[in-house]
Amino acid sequence: MLHIKIHQMYQQNMKVAQIATALKVSRPTVYKYLKMTYEDALHEFDGKACSRKKKLDAYRDWIIAWLEEYPHLSSAQVYDWLLERYPDLSVGSSTVRTYVKEIREIYQIEKKRVVRHYEAIPEQPMGKQIQVDWGETRQRTKDGKMIKLYFIAFVLAHSRMKYVEWRERPFTTRDTIHCHENAFQFYGGRPSEIVYDQDHLIAINENAGDVLLTNEFQAYVNERKFRIHLCRRADPESKGMIENVVKYIKRNFADSRVYRHIEDWNDRSMRWLERTGNHNVHQTTKKRPAEVFSVEKQHLQPVLSLLSFESIRTESIARNVSKDNTIRYRSNRYTVPIGTYSSVKKKMVFLEVTEQERLLIRESPEGEVIADHRVSKESGKLIQSRDHLRDRSKGIEELKQQVLTYFEDRESASDYLGELSKRYPRYRRDQFNIIRDVATMYPNHLTMALEKCSQESLFSANDFRDVVHYLAILADDGCDTKPDTERPKKSGIQVATRPIQAYTDILKGVTAK
Known part of the structure; x- marks a missing residue:
């Protein structure tokens, strides 16, 4: 294409210098192509493509893509980008400059030149x-x-x-x-x-x-x-x-x-x-x-590590709190207490790095410390304090204490609920809710059901419920308190029901009593 354009412009009586300026190529290149036929130019191009390999050919696609997207890039910038992506690359800046110039000529990528004017200043002494x-x-x-x-x-x-x-x-x-x-x-x-x-x-x-x-x-x-x-x-x-x-x-x-x-x-x-x-x-x-x-x-004149009126290490760095109650510092995330983030207004906190490499977080530059972390030297990490985690056990503990109020023997009931917590750590809340619901509906049979379930190692809220139901049937008193319309919501967990004979065997002679 370059050969064709040069000949077309020359036939229009354009001078060599004008052609070189218009096509962004050197005048020797114009002279060379004017002396060649189209077949000679094609043969030369094919020969170079097949035989001549250059150090930067492996990175050619990257260079072309960069120049096409950012035509103003200098060869120095291209060189720096290559070193950033390929630190082991071993080529000289002149090699990159020549290669970029050739790419610009072949693909007709024009570079916008900026003229800068500066006044020379005298050389300054060292350290002045x-x-x-x-x-x-x-x-x-x-x-x-x-x-x-x-x-x-x-x-x-x-x-x-x-x-x-x-x-x-x-x-x-x-x-x-x-x-x-x-x-x-x-x-x-x-x-x-x-x-x-x-x-x-x-x-x-x-x-x-x-x-x-x-x-x-x-x-x-x-x-x-x-x-x-x-x-x-x-x-x-x-x-x-x-x-x-x-x-x-x-x-x-x-x-x-x-x-x-x-x-x-x-x-x-x-x-x-x-x-x-x-x-x-x-x-x-x-x-x-x-x-x-x-x-x-x-x-240079020596500088003390600290100022008398302030320390560079106590610099307050402002950061916005993310919705997951974390802040970013040097490529890592550090937690702040739950509730620090506000959805109404952007919440800003202030960071301070101490000499002991501790990251202190305050809600105001001179305020009380709300978070204290050791500065991580890694990157991409979440540095978390246990004090900043949501206390999920608090609600469960309150529920446990509520369930215990239904039992006469609270010590035995506490041991039973503790065993449920060990066996079903992920479903403690569901287990306690089932027992609370049963205790609300059948308060008269809780003591005997607790005794029998503990003796027979029936450590499951579903088994406890079934035993209570069976005792209620034997007593022929149905529900002791609230009608169905007032019963608390069930957990919705589907469980297998044991045959009635299983509970008869467990309770043995209870009917005789």
């Missing part, structure tokens, strides 16, 4: 500066819906070592402080200066150079003692490094990736940093950020 900025993306969830995610990004100005953290909601000043602490822990120290945009989370006014910070962030700066450089409004080039990082995160990591939940997203983001963001050679420095950082780390 970190640039910080915020961003947001829209991601497709696994059920096809769209969700907005928010992130904060950090980059060391010398090594270009990056750090990113995500939220499902807009950042607050407290979130920003917590993320700074996480970044300092990630880097193993802090620089002497941090560069920001004029974000409302940290700054109130530029004030002609005398920057006015929010009270909470000013307290944090005073505690950590780093300098702040606030960019002037409408001047993104002054922090071009972090601007590039924000776009890099959006276009390489986040673009077209499917979202599951925030813990998984942050985990995949960190693995992306290790695999791609901090591993690939930086186009400006021509070095790998992770390798340069190993030297720059020594120039």
Whole structure:
């Protein structure tokens, strides 16, 4: 098809450069096909298909599918997606770039190019500066819906070592402080200066150079003692490094990736940093950020593990309670007490992770702890506390006590009901209901029936009922109390009835009495 299109356009007096631009191929490719007949082109294609094998041919269908669904993907993104799906893949980025270019030419998949303009900035000394900025993306969830995610990004100005953290909601000043602490822990120290945009989370006014910070962030700066450089409004080039990082995160990591939940997203983001963001050679420095950082780390100022006025480990993380009374944390589900969930209004709880790796759950950030779990290092698990299970025995115990009130010898009756519980653990309620119904209708025969059933080891509510019925027949008094219309509901269980002779043998000489 490419051969046909090239010749058709050439016959329309189009120049080679115009043909190459229109078909998204190189000019040498146009010249080559103009010199070939259709049969030669077909023969060359068949020959290549049969004889020439490429390393990425095994992944060809995946690459074609990705490019057709997301035509704007770069070869770097395709390379990262391949490594994510096939960690053992051993090919160079140039191989992927060439292969993707060939796929685009063959299948005529055009890539939309975005022109970016940035101002060069002087090289910063080791350990001097970190640039910080915020961003947001829209991601497709696994059920096809769209969700907005928010992130904060950090980059060391010398090594270009990056750090990113995500939220499902807009950042607050407290979130920003917590993320700074996480970044300092990630880097193993802090620089002497941090560069920001004029974000409302940290700054109130530029004030002609005398920057006015929010009270909470000013307290944090005073505690950590780093300098702040606030960019002037409408001047993104002054922090071009972090601007590039924000776009890099959006276009390489986040673009077209499917979202599951925030813990998984942050985990995949960190693995992306290790695999791609901090591993690939930086186009400006021509070095790998992770390798340069190993030297720059020594120039960072040490950071105490805890702040004097708050601990990063006591961060309150908000979570919605699911209808099964669980919350999600790092790919696991943790239970909260039954009844915490509300169908009327979304119920939110606050999580805190202690130094002992305990997950504390509160209904308010400073409220009483309603659940305490050990943090699981596995994934996909349900971490459950016995205190949060429904007390199913409570109702059965109440029913048992109610049944015992019908008997004169409550001790023997309790032993009998206890044996029923052992033999029919799943049907205790049904067994007790049968005996309660019989006791309500025939209270005069309960003592003798209990004695005989205990002696003959007839540990079944159905046997007890049959014995009571037989005693009532012998007494020829029928029902002692309530008529049928007032009798409690029967359990509806179908049981086998013993022959009358069986109960005659059990009771033996009772008729003589």
